[in-house]
Structures are given as C-alpha cells and as structure tokens.
Amino acid sequence: MKIAMVGTGYVGLVTGACFAATGNYVVCVDIDPKKIAMLQEGRIPIYEPGLEELVRRNSQQDRLQFTTSLSEAVAGVDFVFIAVGTPQSDDGSADLNALFAVIDELAEVLPEGPSVVIKSTVPVGTNAQATARLQQKSGREIDVASNPEFLKEGVALDDCMKPDRVVVGVRKSSTGDKLRSLYAPFLRTEHPFLAMSPESAEMTKYVANAMLATKISFINEVANVCERMDADVNDVRRGIGHDERIGFQFLFPGLGYGGSCFPKDIRALASIARNVGVKPALLDAVDDINTRQKSVLTTKIRREFGDDLSGKRFAMWGLSFKPRTDDIREAPALVVARELMEAGASLTVHDPVAMQAVRDKLGETLTYAESPLAALDKAEGLVISTEWNDYRHPDFAEMRRRMARPLVFDGRNLYEPEQMRQAGFTYHSIGRASV
Numbered sequence: 001m002k003i004a005m006v007g008t009g010y011v012g013l014v015t016g017a018c019f020a021a022t023g024n025y026v027v028c029v030d031i032d033p034k035k036i037a038m039l040q041e042g043r044i045p046i047y048e049p050g051l052e053e054l055v056r057r058n059s060q061q062d063r064l065q066f067t068t069s070l071s072e073a074v075a076g077v078d079f080v081f082i083a084v085g086t087p088q089s090d091d092g093s094a095d096l097n098a099l100f101a102v103i104d105e106l107a108e109v110l111p112e113g114p115s116v117v118i119k120s121t122v123p124v125g126t127n128a129q130a131t132a133r134l135q136q137k138s139g140r141e142i143d144v145a146s147n148p149e150f151l152k153e154g155v156a157l158d159d160c161m162k163p164d165r166v167v168v169g170v171r172k173s174s175t176g177d178k179l180r181s182l183y184a185p186f187l188r189t190e191h192p193f194l195a196m197s198p199e200s201a202e203m204t205k206y207v208a209n210a211m212l213a214t215k216i217s218f219i220n221e222v223a224n225v226c227e228r229m230d231a232d233v234n235d236v237r238r239g240i241g242h243d244e245r246i247g248f249q250f251l252f253p254g255l256g257y258g259g260s261c262f263p264k265d266i267r268a269l270a271s272i273a274r275n276v277g278v279k280p281a282l283l284d285a286v287d288d289i290n291t292r293q294k295s296v297l298t299t300k301i302r303r304e305f306g307d308d309l310s311g312k313r314f315a316m317w318g319l320s321f322k323p324r325t326d327d328i329r330e331a332p333a334l335v336v337a338r339e340l341m342e343a344g345a346s347l348t349v350h351d352p353v354a355m356q357a358v359r360d361k362l363g364e365t366l367t368y369a370e371s372p373l374a375a376l377d378k379a380e381g382l383v384i385s386t387e388w389n390d391y392r393h394p395d396f397a398e399m400r401r402r403m404a405r406p407l408v409f410d411g412r413n414l415y416e417p418e419q420m421r422q423a424g425f426t427y428h429s430i431g432r433a434s435v
Helices: 010-021 033-040 051-060 097-109 126-138 156-161 173-186 198-228 233-241 262-275 281-293 296-305 332-342 355-365 396-402 417-422
Strands: 002-006 025-029 064-067 079-082 115-118 144-146 166-169 193-196 313-317 346-350 381-384 407-410 426-428
Touching: 002 010, 010 025, 010 051, 010 064, 010 079, 010 156, 033 051, 033 064, 051 064, 051 156, 079 097, 079 173, 097 126, 115 126, 115 173, 126 144, 126 198, 144 173, 144 198, 166 173, 166 198, 173 193, 193 198, 198 233, 198 262, 198 281, 262 281, 296 332, 296 381, 296 407, 296 426, 313 332, 332 346, 332 355, 346 355, 417 426
Parallel strands: 002 025, 002 079, 025 064, 079 115, 115 144, 166 193, 313 346, 313 381, 381 407, 407 426
Antiparallel strands: 144 166
C-alpha cells in the first residue's frame, strides 16, 4: 500500500518506518524543512533504539521518503495518517490547532479515494469534527478513521511491530477491512484487531493511559505510607503483584511519571469529563499525587541538610523521564534539579543520551559529566532520578572515594538498603527505611 504520514514526531516517524519495513511505500510529511533535510540524510531528530537504522535502510530501498509538500505526499495513496502533536492547553485540554490545520490543507489537496486516519491522541468527538470539517471545506464526503497509538518510548519499534492489540475507530466496514490488511503483518501471533466506533477508539487511548498512570500514583502513595509505618514497599508490591487481578506492571515506586503522554492525557481526560458534567475526582487525584511525588527526594535532602543548600554540591544520575529515551518532557529529574538549585545547591549531572536535550533547555546552569563516576567528584550527595541500566551495578568503593560524603538519594530504588549499608553509604530510597 501507499501511505502518507503527516507529522514526523515520535509517533509518525516510528509508525511510518514500521509500515515501510513491511513493504509499504511511505511518504512522511513535515512543515519543518530542517527536520526533513536531516531525515533525508538518514539522521533522526529523536533517540529511539533501532529507529535510525530502520529509517536509513528503508530510505535506501526507496520505501520511505520525506517531504515538506503535503500535496505531493498524498498523490496516489491509500491512506493519509495524521500524527501531529496535540499539546496541553492552559486549561488542560488538548490543543488541536495543528490537527485542524492539516485537515484544512487536506481539504484542498486530497484526491478521491484515500482514507484519512487520525493517529494523534485527540479528545472524544474529534473524529466527528474532522469529518464534518473536511466535508464542509472540500464539498465532498471523505472517510475519516481513528487509530490510537500505544507506543512506549524506548521499545517503540517492538510495540509497533508486535502490538498486543490494534484499535481502530471506523464508520465504514470497508475502511476497517483495509486497515486490517495494513496491520496484518504485525498481528500474525493472533493478537486482536479491534474495530469500534471512532468515539470509542478515542476514549480507549485516554483510558489506557489514565489506568497506567493511576497504578503509578497508587503505588507511590502506598510507598509514602510504608516509609512511615516501617514497612517495605517492595515487599508489599510483591505481596499484591502475584494476585492475577493486580499484576506487577507499573507498580514500581519512584519519583512519578513524566513524558509526553501520561501527564497530558490525564489532564485532557479530566477536562473532557468536566466538559460533560462529570467530576473527575480520581483523575485529579492521580495528577496531584504525581506532581507531589516529584518533590519527594527534595524533601529528603532538606531533612538531611536543612532548607538552605547554598554551597552544597550534588551529583545527579539520570535526566530523561525514563530509560532508553532522550525525552525530558515533564521529567521528574528536572523538577528535582530546579528545586535544589533554587535552594542554592549546584549540580553535576549525567545521562547516557539526554544531556544535550537538557543543555538546550537549561544551558550551563548545570555541570555536565562525561561519565557517572565523574559526576560524583566532591559531591555531598548523589541523586538518582532515572533507572538506566548503566547505574545498576556501579563500583561502590570508587563512588565513596570520589564523593565528599557517602550519601545517596535513590528515587528509583535501584539498590537494596542492606547492600548500601554494607558498602558504607547513608541511603535514602522510596517506600523503604533509610539506612
């Protein structure tokens, strides 16, 4: 099949490359000429394991192309996927300006035949609005489907090529059949293709992320209670996780969630609920717990040093909101860093891939170390913000030698308290007694 993918952000680029890898011809469109030039050279603007190689290979085989011209991209295609950003507005709702700008341009250039597929995360009812807008501006009926994405940064290629389910929202069964054929190579292990109304598909995306975010905020609140009751949250987590109704996924205590999806989607779903007269008490609580959780380590540090951190030097391991990505959007690490610097502290930081993104955002307000151990020199404490595998088995003796004080604030529970006690560290973690 021939596909136009509008938007070369995280979702559009990953999905477009994966479609090309199964023999389709894909043209990715973006309004940013610098990004398109970079992609045409075989370089990608984001970090995602395996993506650069996949883009380069399919580009060399002429199955994946990049352009700034929407009219050229949509000529002769079977599908036009829209994968533009829908950032959070000031009131928490999704900003659909970019999406409707694409819809308006498509009304002018889209030929007869292709189906339009909204891949962007959008509020319930957006598909209906887009369909009506296309018809009004083009003067003809154009089919619009919804196909929410469920990609996890760091493992997005596997999620795209081996999905646990594919959800599509369609008004015509023929469109569902075409999409089923497109996704067939990804569903050979009998994972389901779920066709439903566009409204149900739009809601499914928000509800999935809201449920996962709820599990994270739940275990974090439990962790905070455990600390005050001499209970170990990891023992509690194991005690409940073997219940098949609960499971272990997303029940890892820490500094809370970040990234481009969970924070935005929780607030957007809460906004949707308010707009239809439903009080989103649980959603608001999940968001509030997560916001407060990002400051848990700062509170522990202030208990140790006092509120005035002037002249104190800390090391920080991890800047991205999760491992295997350079995405720092809503990253807990940046909240901790800002709070420490506002209290007068200085920070030397390390991250395997996200330091350039942080430097672009914060400049030289931080000191950037070339290695995890180099960040520790003369530090009075180490703050661990992201659970990169690079940090799981450090040389504890060398850490103690470099640090001014053997003190660790672990926001991801990478180590066992007894292990740290024996290594000679004062160790503070999440939901467990300090040693």
